[in-house]
Amino acid sequence: MAWFLNHHECYRCGEHWTDEWSCQCDDECPYCGAGDSSPFESEDLSGYIEQEAGEHIVYVSPASADDSPDYEEVGRYRSERIAKGIMTRRMRKESQKAFG
Ligand SMILES: [Zn+2]
Incomplete structure (x- = not known):
């Protein structure tokens, strides 16, 4: 969610x-x-990006998380721009699931 x-x-x-x-x-x-x-x-706190060893790790909380965010690693990307794009798309997908 x-x-x-x-x-x-x-x-x-x-x-x-x-x-x-x-x-x-x-x-x-x-x-x-x-x-x-x-x-x-x-x-919107359902996604965030962490930097580690030159990589950008994308975390997004899935729509199934109940009363607190339950972050899952989506992937690791060299480019911050790509990581942000991936995160935005995943967050949109999860919110569509949550609201049908
Ligand atoms: Zn007051």
Whole structure:
């Protein structure tokens, strides 16, 4: 499944917090308890790239992961550009699986 780091800013007290979740969903302010705060920004954490010995290792969390990301190695690439392309394609494929 896709995994998001959601950034929230409270419309009532102005505090900022982040929340990791499997959707871009509303959250309750941990400071003042105001509900239904929509994230103003969401980072997709369902894939990332690690560099090791001159190679770029692509990890993507599959659609079947339940309540936390479960990263699997997709492949190792010399080129960062190719690694990013592979990661983007795989993430799109996994999110299509998750949402049918
Ligand atoms: Zn608040």
